[in-house]
Amino acid sequence: MGAARPTMPALLFAAIVGWAVPATAQPTRQAEGCVACHLETGDDRLVKPAKAFAGDIHAAKGFGCVACHGGDAKQQGMEAMDRAQGYVGKPDRQQVVQVCGRCHADARFMKQYNPSLRVDQVIEYATSVHGRRLRELNDPKVAVCTSCHPAHSIKPPSDPTSSVHPLRVVDTCGTCHADAKYMTGYRIPTDQLSKYKTSVHWKTMSAKSDLSAPTCNKCHGNHGAAPPGVSWVGTVCGQCHTVMAELFTKSPHAKVFAAMGVPGCVTCHESHAIQEAGDEMLGLRDKAVCASCHSASDKAGKSAAEMRALIDSLRNESDKARAILRQAEHAGMDVSQAQFDLNEAKGALVKARAAVHAFAVDAVKKETDAGLGVSAKAHARGVRALRELQFRRAGLVVFLVIIVALIAALVLKIRQLERRQQSRTGG
Ligand code: HEC
Numbered sequence: 201m202g203a204a205r206p207t208m209p210a211l212l213f214a215a216i217v218g219w220a221v222p223a224t225a226q227p228t229r230q231a232e233g234c235v236a237c238h239l240e241t242g243d244d245r246l247v248k249p250a251k252a253f254a255g256d257i258h259a260a261k262g263f264g265c266v267a268c269h270g271g272d273a274k275q276q277g278m279e280a281m282d283r284a285q286g287y288v289g290k291p292d293r294q295q296v297v298q299v300c301g302r303c304h305a306d307a308r309f310m311k312q313y314n315p316s317l318r319v320d321q322v323i324e325y326a327t328s329v330h331g332r333r334l335r336e337l338n339d340p341k342v343a344v345c346t347s348c349h350p351a352h353s354i355k356p357p358s359d360p361t362s363s364v365h366p367l368r369v370v371d372t373c374g375t376c377h378a379d380a381k382y383m384t385g386y387r388i389p390t391d392q393l394s395k396y397k398t399s400v401h402w403k404t405m406s407a408k409s410d411l412s413a414p415t416c417n418k419c420h421g422n423h424g425a426a427p428p429g430v431s432w433v434g435t436v437c438g439q440c441h442t443v444m445a446e447l448f449t450k451s452p453h454a455k456v457f458a459a460m461g462v463p464g465c466v467t468c469h470e471s472h473a474i475q476e477a478g479d480e481m482l483g484l485r486d487k488a489v490c491a492s493c494h495s496a497s498d499k500a501g502k503s504a505a506e507m508r509a510l511i512d513s514l515r516n517e518s519d520k521a522r523a524i525l526r527q528a529e530h531a532g533m534d535v536s537q538a539q540f541d542l543n544e545a546k547g548a549l550v551k552a553r554a555a556v557h558a559f560a561v562d563a564v565k566k567e568t569d570a571g572l573g574v575s576a577k578a579h580a581r582g583v584r585a586l587r588e589l590q591f592r593r594a595g596l597v598v599f600l601v602i603i604v605a606l607i608a609a610l611v612l613k614i615r616q617l618e619r620r621q622q623s624r625t626g627g
Pocket residue numbers: 233234235237238241246265266269270271272273275276277278280281289290
């Protein structure tokens with residue numbers, strides 16, 4: 201293949217940030233003198249990259265050291281690292297972005313390898329707080345490409361040993377963001393990782409191996425890490441919690457929260473330490489989140505209490521129905537249909553909890569009414585089953601009494617016969 205020419209994104213990026221994009225990215229398979237000599241030097245700094253690179257995605261795709269460092273791999277001596285041969289040496293932090301971007305921002309080039317791979321990493325990175333601080337302040341502490349994808353052991357996100365695999369990326373971000381000493385001088389907290397590790401999202405990820413829950417980059421973007429804006433927060437959570445996000449957007453809170461300058465979901469749920477939501481969050485008592493802005497004397501406060509009462513009553517009624525059906529079941533009655541029907545009340549409870557996000561009593565009431573109807577029916581079936589059981593038991597007792605009486609009569613009759621026979625043979 202020929203030298204890859206810089207394409208629009210690359211040029212655009214160069215124009216945006218003023219980094220020159222070299223016109224030559226020549227990824228060709230070659231027997232490398234670089235590795236052989238580096239392994240021989242015995243110098244850890246030179247040996248390590250040569251060893252590690254064997255497991256790197258770029259090695260797997262047939263690239264060698266020169267793909268990033270330039271130079272002439274055919275040379276066996278030190279002249280391999282001739283600046284005249286395009287050798288760039290060890291790229292500094294600004295250069296790293298340029299080195300990686302040379303290929304990864306070139307859609308035409310990357311398409312030959314993987315048409316579905318995104319080619320917006322460099323452009324997104326340039327918009328991130330990391331990229332902006334690097335460019336504008338030459339901040340030596342922000343993340344560059346190789347902070348998250350360690351040079352020489354770069355692996356695709358799907359590889360479980362990759363630094364950006366969903367189960368590992370949190371620790372990759374945490375190497376800086378959870379290190380208070382490293383982050384001194386910046387006015388942001390360093391508790392995101394420790395808080396996140398207590399969250400329902402991390403529990404879902406780690407304990408249940410459900411990778412659909414979010415890690416740092418699902419909420420902050422893979423490459424566009426920025427402080428989330430107020431309107432942005434609902435959008436981020438809404439990627440997954442679509443029902444809540446839609447209801448919230450249409451709710452009275454959406455506008456007032458924006459006007460108050462408070463974010464949507466995280467005002468009530470936190471951002472990193474998000475916990476399982478429970479009914480105790482609703483209303484004005486104890487742990488209720490509404491109580492921080494509403495009280496029993498205002499209309500919204502009353503609505504909050506009413507929503508809670510509706511949900512409590514549905515939960516209690518469906519629990520009661522479930523209990524009586526279980527009692528009947530244990531006594532041997534067939535109530536499986538009623539038990540099945542009662543699942544609808546469970547569904548209604550889930551819907552009611554989601555409907556809370558409309559922040560209107562009627563929306564919640566619609567769901568709880570449906571659920572209460574189902575619960576009442578199931579409960580009635582339980583009551584009937586237990587009554588039937590009583591009736592059957594009473595019947596059984598009568599039946600038993602008759603049987604016992606019959607047996608007694610029979611025994612008496614046999615004895616009578618025996619006695620008669622005895623008196624005949626004896627006399
Ligand atoms: C004959 C042995 C030899 C060969 C061949 C060789 N290197 Fe080196 N390389 C060295 C030594 C020795 C150093 C350390 C020199 C120094 O610190 O200036 C070094 C240093 C480096 C560094 C670190 C430079 C820095 O600024 O810290 C890089 C990157 C590198 N080599 C890449 C390559 C590449 C790419 C190739 C193949 C095109 C290559 N080397 C071929 C011996 C070799």
